[in-house]
Amino acid sequence: MGYSSKSSQQGLVLVFALLVLLSITVLGVSSVSSSILQGKMASSIERKSISFDAAEAAIAGVVFESEDESVLTDPALTDPLSEARQNPAIDLDIEKLSCFDNNRIDRTMTKNGAVFGQQQNGAVKFSENPEVNSWSRTAFVQEQACRGSSNVIGGSNINCHVFIVRGCGQTAGSKYVVANTLTAAVFAPATNQ
Numbered sequence: 001m002g003y004s005s006k007s008s009q010q011g012l013v014l015v016f017a018l019l020v021l022l023s024i025t026v027l028g029v030s031s032v033s034s035s036i037l038q039g040k041m042a043s044s045i046e047r048k049s050i051s052f053d054a055a056e057a058a059i060a061g062v063v064f065e066s067e068d069e070s071v072l073t074d075p076a077l078t079d080p081l082s083e084a085r086q087n088p089a090i091d092l093d094i095e096k097l098s099c100f101d102n103n104r105i106d107r108t109m110t111k112n113g114a115v116f117g118q119q120q121n122g123a124v125k126f127s128e129n130p131e132v133n134s135w136s137r138t139a140f141v142q143e144q145a146c147r148g149s150s151n152v153i154g155g156s157n158i159n160c161h162v163f164i165v166r167g168c169g170q171t172a173g174s175k176y177v178v179a180n181t182l183t184a185a186v187f188a189p190a191t192n193q
Helices: 002-067 080-085
Strands: 105-108 131-144 158-171 178-189
Touching (some): 002 080, 002 131, 002 178, 080 131
Antiparallel strands (some): 131 158, 158 178
């Protein structure tokens, strides 16, 4: 009888040991899975952050080029707002300015940054590690009376020309584009319509 009791106790200890080993294995696998998932999430957040920076840089590039005196005074070059003004206005109630509109004014932002005296349309990447593209789309929205400026320019032949600039950033291999938008109103001579 003593032998059967001892064998029963050893079997019970073996089952208990296997249960403890199984629990530790499940905890280990769970920890590894959680770590891998957290690493992927951190990488995704980092890529989105870099793409957002690229989108912001693309918007800044449009503003930079639109204020660059050497572009504005060179008859061979046109800034993105003046180019957009030559196209039909976008109706924001019907369409949205997309990062993939082909009929809008396109500018890029490279890792070299904005350069005085030229259009920002280089082919170099915004970032190489990770590889990131940065571009903008600019569209004319409408011409309207300037609000809040009637005391300053009242009675003159000046209107506000409203533009929308969409900055876009995308990391290589990603199917998602991060975008941001700037609406700009520029004083300009009123067109006679």
